[in-house]
Amino acid sequence: MANQSKKPLLEISGLTRRFGGLTAVNGLSLAVGEGELVSVIGPNGAGKTTLFNLIAGLDTPDAGSVAFDGRDVTGFTAERLAGLGLARTFQHGRVFGNLSVLDNVLVGAHTRLRAVRPGGPLGVPVLGPLVELALALIRPASVRAEEERLRAEAAEIVALFGERLTPRLDKPAHSLSYANRRRVEIARALALHPRLLLLDEPTAGMNPTETAEMLEIIRGLKARGLTILLIEHKLDLVMQLSDRVVVMDHGARIAEGLPAAVARDPAVIEAYLGHKAVGAANQDEAGYGEAGAVIRAVQ
Numbered sequence: 678m679a680n681q682s683k684k685p686l687l688e689i690s691g692l693t694r695r696f697g698g699l700t701a702v703n704g705l706s707l708a709v710g711e712g713e714l715v716s717v718i719g720p721n722g723a724g725k726t727t728l729f730n731l732i733a734g735l736d737t738p739d740a741g742s743v744a745f746d747g748r749d750v751t752g753f754t755a756e757r758l759a760g761l762g763l764a765r766t767f768q769h770g771r772v773f774g775n776l777s778v779l780d781n782v783l784v785g786a787h788t789r790l791r792a793v794r795p796g797g798p799l800g801v802p803v804l805g806p807l808v809e810l811a812l813a814l815i816r817p818a819s820v821r822a823e824e825e826r827l828r829a830e831a832a833e834i835v836a837l838f839g840e841r842l843t844p845r846l847d848k849p850a851h852s853l854s855y856a857n858r859r860r861v862e863i864a865r866a867l868a869l870h871p872r873l874l875l876l877d878e879p880t881a882g883m884n885p886t887e888t889a890e891m892l893e894i895i896r897g898l899k900a901r902g903l904t905i906l907l908i909e910h911k912l913d914l915v916m917q918l919s920d921r922v923v924v925m926d927h928g929a930r931i932a933e934g935l936p937a938a939v940a941r942d943p944a945v946i947e948a949y950l951g952h953k954a955v956g957a958a959n960q961d962e963a964g965y966g967e968a969g970a971v972i973r974a975v976q
Contacts, residue, residue: 685747686711686873686904687732692741694727694928701727703928704741709873714895714905716915716936719925720948725908726768728925729875732906733765734758745873760788762872766879768908770858772865774851778842781850781861782831785868789827827868834864837894841887855882860891867898874898877908888914916940924948 687709694702701724709715717725730736732743734755742751745761753761764785772781835842838860845853850861859879866874879895880888892914899905899918909915915922915936922939924932926948932939939945 684711685709686745687906688744689732690742690744692728692731692743693739694724694731694736695739700928702731702738705925705928705930706741707923707930707933709904709906711872711904712899712902713920714899714907714918716907716909716919716922717925718909718912718915718922719931722927723925723948724928725925726877727928729765729877729906729908733763733875756788759869762870763875764866764869764871764873765875766859766862766866766877768877768881770855770862770881772850772853772858772861775849777847777849778835778853778861778864779828779831779846782834782864782868783827785865786827786831786870788869831864831868834867837867837897838864839890841890856884856887859883863894871903873904873906875906875908878910879907880909880911880914892917912940 685708687707689705689707692702692705692707693700703724705724705728707715717728719725727736731738734750734753734757737752742749744750745758745763748761750758750761773784776784832846835846841857842860842864845857850858853861859882863876863879876895880891883891888911895905895907895918907915907918919936921934922932922936923930924939924942924945931944931948932942934942
């Protein structure tokens with residue numbers, strides 16, 4: 678059920694994606710209100726990342742539709758969606774290893790450069806790349822000023838991650854730890870100035886201290902009004918951050934609602950633990966990994 682008090686920014690209706698005999702996303706419908714943080718959880722293989730790929734234009738649905746800010750964007754490319762203000766990160770962090778931290782973040786600002794706006798300055802699509810190339814070669818004062826402004830802005834975004842990234846601003850991304858590469862990827866997504874941010878397991882590979890730091894960063898982004906759709910396996914974090922939680926299993930939505938209510942849903946507990954484990958779960962919640970957070974939320 679969508680939050681009716683907030684204007685829907687993202688609306689998914691009957692979304693389906695099949696791979697041969699496997700239905701990865703099965704008739705899923707979902708709405709995300711502007712300014713909401715909605716988490717999508719579920720066991721491994723539930724279809725969460727496939728859902729993100731469909732929303733972000735990296736895959737095409739077999740059925741159903743995706744609307745962004747009231748506009749049907751089904752089948753739009755990732756590049757086109759980025760221009761509309763949709764940014765995403767990946768389950769396994771993707772950075773440009775030979776670029777510095779700062780330059781990786783600057784890549785995210787690329788769609789906001791004047792020269793690469795759709796159609797170029799004269800509204801003719803073919804002119805965009807040509808004008809971009811010409812300005813890169815000539816480098817007039819206006820281009821240099823824009824680059825300096827964006828570099829300063831990128832440095833401010835990196836500063837959100839404090840001492841984890843700031844001292845490494847000029848270091849190549851391949852020299853970073855896995856957790857820091859995840860931070861760089863998120864910083865790059867923020868440089869796009871997104872209206873909707875898709876975060877796919879942003880705390881993967883992070884220890885408890887690093888996870889707590891990331892929680893505060895995401896909380897700060899939410900406080901600024903950024904709309905966030907989150908996939909996260911650390912359910913304690915999900916319960917703290919989310920306005921609503923959507924639970925997927927075998928490609929379908931099996932539950933949706935406030936975090937505490939979802940955690941108490943028998944279908945959710947069963948999806949994580951299985952039929953035979955439900956009765957035993959309360960006896961030894963620590964042994965059930967991800968599902969332990971669901972049990973703790975119930976208690």
